[in-house]
Amino acid sequence: MVEELAGPIALVGYGLAAVGPGVGIGIVVGNAIQAMVRQPEMAGVARTTMFLGIAFTEALALIGFVLFFIA
Amino acid sequence: MGRDQRLEKGTGLGVILAAATCDPAEDIICAPANVLELFEFKTEILGIPGFTRTTFLIFFAAALVIAFLYFGLRKRDVVPGRFQSIAESMVTFVKEDIAVGIIGPEGAKYTAYLLSLFLFLLVGNLFEITPFVNFPITSRMAIPAFFAIVTWVIFVFVGFSKNGFSYFIDTVWPKSVPIALRWLVGLIELVSVFILRPITLAVRLFANLVAGHLMLTLLLASGWIFISSVGDIGVRALIGIPWFVFGLGIFVFEIVVAILQAYIFTLLSAVYIQTSVHPEH
Numbered sequence: 001m002v003e004e005l006a007g008p009i010a011l012v013g014y015g016l017a018a019v020g021p022g023v024g025i026g027i028v029v030g031n032a033i034q035a036m037v038r039q040p041e042m043a044g045v046a047r048t049t050m051f052l053g054i055a056f057t058e059a060l061a062l063i064g065f066v067l068f069f070i071a
Numbered sequence: 072m073g074r075d076q077r078l079e080k081g082t083g084l085g086v087i088l089a090a091a092t093c094d095p096a097e098d099i100i101c102a103p104a105n106v107l108e109l110f111e112f113k114t115e116i117l118g119i120p121g122f123t124r125t126t127f128l129i130f131f132a133a134a135l136v137i138a139f140l141y142f143g144l145r146k147r148d149v150v151p152g153r154f155q156s157i158a159e160s161m162v163t164f165v166k167e168d169i170a171v172g173i174i175g176p177e178g179a180k181y182t183a184y185l186l187s188l189f190l191f192l193l194v195g196n197l198f199e200i201t202p203f204v205n206f207p208i209t210s211r212m213a214i215p216a217f218f219a220i221v222t223w224v225i226f227v228f229v230g231f232s233k234n235g236f237s238y239f240i241d242t243v244w245p246k247s248v249p250i251a252l253r254w255l256v257g258l259i260e261l262v263s264v265f266i267l268r269p270i271t272l273a274v275r276l277f278a279n280l281v282a283g284h285l286m287l288t289l290l291l292a293s294g295w296i297f298i299s300s301v302g303d304i305g306v307r308a309l310i311g312i313p314w315f316v317f318g319l320g321i322f323v324f325e326i327v328v329a330i331l332q333a334y335i336f337t338l339l340s341a342v343y344i345q346t347s348v349h350p351e352h
Contacts, residue, residue: 048168048172048173048338051331051334051335051338052338052339052342054335055271055275055335055338055339058271058275059267059271062270062271062274062275062278063267063270063271063274065274065278066270066274
């Protein structure tokens with residue numbers, strides 16, 4: 001069974017690396033929406049912070065993307 | 072004309088024209104032999120060595136930004152015209168929301184760098200969805216990598232010049248962390264601040280634009296090929312319609328991505344500079 005599978009294992013690695021950031025970005029955006037709805041006057045701050053949070057959470061997926069090219 | 076020549080000519084003219092230059096009688100889905108053909112242009116313009124289409128677009132983007140700022144801010148009327156007010160709102164957005172808003176009052180002097188960064192990346196990203204250009208110059212790693220290195224040099228230089236050598240010590244030996252964990256947090260911070268920051272900054276922009284360019288090319292080109300080869304394959308050409316419609320949906324989505332990624336790159340550059348100006352926060 002296993003020897004029938006062919007292709008770069010890095011593809012599987014990138015898929016695994018994308019799971020965590022996917023969940024993380026969901027949490028970040030969900031909480032940011034809650035903050036914006038509860039305090040619309042602070043929506044600007046929440047939006048900026050949300051993009052920052054997304055950017056930092058994304059880092060792991062991006063490292064996985066790079067490893068895919070390196071491997 | 073060989074297959075490779077046709078593809079190169081096609082990608083040179085853009086996505087939709089690329090589809091038209093494929094020969095549907097031979098191969099209906101004319102995928103390139105190598106995906107790099109969508110991103111590399113070997114033909115040199117005017118015979119100048121190294122002056123390819125990508126190089127031309129880089130200079131063109133720079134010229135567009137310079138012209139936009141020059142003509143937008145040339146007259147400085149008290150009651151601005153339409154063009155001047157667009158240029159002024161751009162400058163105000165970068166200055167108030169990004170430079171001063173993130174870095175603080177002393178961030179105003181970084182406005183020049185952040186504004187050039189934002190406008191150049193915005194133009195470069197929007198080339199992705201500009202008809203007859205259809206190629207984001209930021210999907211070549213050289214551009215994001217160069218700007219990430221410039222940002223890295225700026226925030227490391229600012230960190231050392233504002234705080235002396237304690238900038239480095241505070242990063243690898245953070246006082247706010249319990250002593251037992253301090254070496255571990257310091258190690259993570261060392262890798263994250265000095266190595267991963269520029270890499271992720273560059274790769275984020277690069278990856279988003281590569282993915283967008285690939286999706287647009289695949290969907291629009293293959294949809295168009297199916298539709299345009301209706302004489303050869305008959306009713307089966309209808310399968311091209313949902314692909315083309317889906318491609319147009321992605322097209323709208325890519326406008327958002329192009330603007331957002333330019334904004335995020337500038338925002339993160341400002342945040343990294345801010346962490347060097349006020350390292351304790």
